Amino acid sequence: MPTDVILTEDLLIERIREAGLRLTLPRRAVVRALAASEEPFISARLIIEHVRETVGRIEASTVYRILDDLARIGLVHHIQLGSGQSGRWHITLDHDHEHLVCEVCGRTLEIPHAEFASLFELLRSKYGFQTSPHHFAFLGSCDDCGPQDDHPHPRGGD
Amino acid sequence: MPTDVILTEDLLIERIREAGLRLTLPRRAVVRALAASEEPFISARLIIEHVRETVGRIEASTVYRILDDLARIGLVHHIQLGSGQSGRWHITLDHDHEHLVCEVCGRTLEIPHAEFASLFELLRSKYGFQTSPHHFAFLGSCDDCGPQDDHPHPRGGD
DNA sequence: ATCCGTGCAAATACTTTGCATTTAC
DNA sequence: GTAAATGCAAAGTATTTGCACGGAT
Numbered sequence: 001m002p003t004d005v006i007l008t009e010d011l012l013i014e015r016i017r018e019a020g021l022r023l024t025l026p027r028r029a030v031v032r033a034l035a036a037s038e039e040p041f042i043s044a045r046l047i048i049e050h051v052r053e054t055v056g057r058i059e060a061s062t063v064y065r066i067l068d069d070l071a072r073i074g075l076v077h078h079i080q081l082g083s084g085q086s087g088r089w090h091i092t093l094d095h096d097h098e099h100l101v102c103e104v105c106g107r108t109l110e111i112p113h114a115e116f117a118s119l120f121e122l123l124r125s126k127y128g129f130q131t132s133p134h135h136f137a138f139l140g141s142c143d144d145c146g147p148q149d150d151h152p153h154p155r156g157g158d
Numbered sequence: 159m160p161t162d163v164i165l166t167e168d169l170l171i172e173r174i175r176e177a178g179l180r181l182t183l184p185r186r187a188v189v190r191a192l193a194a195s196e197e198p199f200i201s202a203r204l205i206i207e208h209v210r211e212t213v214g215r216i217e218a219s220t221v222y223r224i225l226d227d228l229a230r231i232g233l234v235h236h237i238q239l240g241s242g243q244s245g246r247w248h249i250t251l252d253h254d255h256e257h258l259v260c261e262v263c264g265r266t267l268e269i270p271h272a273e274f275a276s277l278f279e280l281l282r283s284k285y286g287f288q289t290s291p292h293h294f295a296f297l298g299s300c301d302d303c304g305p306q307d308d309h310p311h312p313r314g315g316d
Numbered sequence: 317a318t319c320c321g322t323g324c325a326a327a328t329a330c331t332t333t334g335c336a337t338t339t340a341c
Numbered sequence: 342g343t344a345a346a347t348g349c350a351a352a353g354t355a356t357t358t359g360c361a362c363g364g365a366t
Contacts, residue, residue: 058347100285143286180366
């Protein structure tokens with residue numbers, strides 16, 4: 001297992017203790033599944049599968065409860081990727097990037113937060129809106145999948 | 159009923175005909191519910207309630223199918239607002255603005271698209287990502303609800 | 317008359333909840 | 342030992358699907 005995965009896992013475990021939560025087997029397993037994930041966003045279903053393949057039995061309801069716990073102490077965020085998709089969970093140990101998600105192939109691009117800073121600052125100063133960037137993802141299409149015609153219609157008025 | 163609501167309704171109906179879809183009573187009712195909505199985003203549940211209060215019985219499955227039809231011909235978009243929230247539908251007759259949604263009070267701010275143009279252009283030119291702006295909303299907190307502390311924790315490393 | 321759209325009913329996901337038992341501390 | 346966490350079972354919500362009937366064109 002790569003070093004950074006272990007580090008992430010250890011860090012999450014440390015944070016769980018700090019928060020005063022008990023370090024149980026299911027919690028260890030969920031944390032490991034999160035840390036080991038190749039993808040930046042992972043669904044509850046994938047976590048459950050990962051745990052069952054590696055550790056053994058686990059109840060779905062337990063996983064949901066653990067994810068809620070982790071979100072409550074700020075270790076993960078729950079975000080909704082697209083229409084018809086189930087909720088995804090994302091480790092928030094480092095918040096220095098935003099996510100662009102391709103609606104075609106599902107791939108995620110991580111973009112330095114700095115690129116967005118001026119827009120978010122504008123939204124704050126001009127419109128009084130404090131953006132929570134890691135609560136949502138930018139949807140669109142990536143380079144490989146090409147520009148998706150976004151519902152063109154006969155009239156020109158769009 | 160205000161003029162613009164009627165106009166929106168008529169326009170949608172016109173587009174339905176143009177698309178070669180049949181103009182049925184349920185479709186009229188759903189379109190009216192969409193056009194009459196005060197909110198820019200409306201859930202299937204609200205549409206169903208609106209129709210039942212004004213027109214009469216309608217099947218939930220029919221509403222979902224109609225909304226899919228309308229999305230297919232580009233009259234509405236389906237977007238996922240926040241975690242644990244059901245899907246929302248949004249009329250896309252005019253696309254000149256983006257949406258900021260307050261996670262606290264649920265209010266929506268409509269911001270001129272121009273404010274976002276340079277960011278989206280950057281994402282395209284530098285990262286090859288074509289943003290589909292009306293497929294998602296910017297989440298955060300509005301002026302009235304104040305800045306929500308986004309999971310502060312003891313360590314500084316965020 | 318034809319074919320699209322709807323109602324009805326049932327199924328599927330995903331997620332949440334209550335309660336008794338187990339486990340970390 | 343005690344409070345917190347889990348397993349189990351059941352329910353809830355949102356949404357989808359198959360099929361036969363009915364209505365728009």
